Amino acid sequence: MSSQGPPSDSPPDSARQRLLGDVIAHLTAHGIGDVSLRQLATAIGTSHRMLIYHFGSRDGLLVEVVRAMEEQQRAAFAEMRREPATSAAELGRRMWRQLRQPELAPFERLFFEIYTQALQGRAYAQPLLDGVVDDWLGPMTDFLTRDGLEPTAARAQARLSLAATRGLLLDLLATGDQEGVDQAMEHMLTLFTHLTRSGDREPR
Incomplete structure (x- = not known):
């Protein structure tokens, strides 16, 4: 060198x-x-x-790519949280409108590519697994709790919502069916509204 x-x-x-x-x-x-x-x-x-x-090295460079990607995602989410939102469902709609933009598709393909390689045990990609779920659950749980869900139910719903959002992004990349994934997302967000209005609580 x-x-x-x-x-x-x-x-x-x-x-x-x-x-x-x-x-x-x-x-x-x-x-x-x-x-x-x-x-x-x-x-x-x-x-x-x-x-x-x-x-x-190549692997050292890709580690930095992974870290930069995560930093960009966290920054975008933090900025969105600073904007007034009437409910967790409304925040979800704002997030989805941003994530579904066609110009973000290459970034999302790269995210899933690195995520897959991390799951396959590729050393350079392992940093992506640190916080790839947990770092998102706290803020999402806070919004759902504020909307009326008990903490345990809110955290479970946050995890389901994160998984569903990533699944729909993968669906969109695979099928290009924008209308279909938009309808599925709206259905999920409508369920949010029903849950929070009913004041869903933890099992006693």
Whole structure:
């Protein structure tokens, strides 16, 4: 590995972040597959040496891609939570409208690709499994509890909702049936409303 760093007029952190952004843009458009570090470097207009300098290896780079993806998702969710929402169902509709945008489809394909590789035990992808469910359950449970569900029921509903949302995104990627998945999501959100209005409680 070369000891030579990036040009002296380019701060290392800035150069690293720019490269990471370029890699994420390329992978969201084309997927991971068996792409090599050299192929990635060529595709984004840099050198294999620069990617090695900043990320160490292909797997090291993909770890950073996973982490950046999760950070972007958390930031988008946090921003949405700051906007007034009349109910958990309304927040769910806002989230779904954002997630279903066609321009996000490449990002979602990449998410599922890395998720699958994590489940297959690929070491580089393992960080995705840390918090991939639990980090979302707290905020979702809070909204459902605020809507009237008991905490245990709210957490169970949050987990079901997260799984259903990811399943519908996968359905949309596989079938392209926008109308069908929209109807399924609306049906689930309508059930939310019925649950919270009935004040569903934990078993005693």
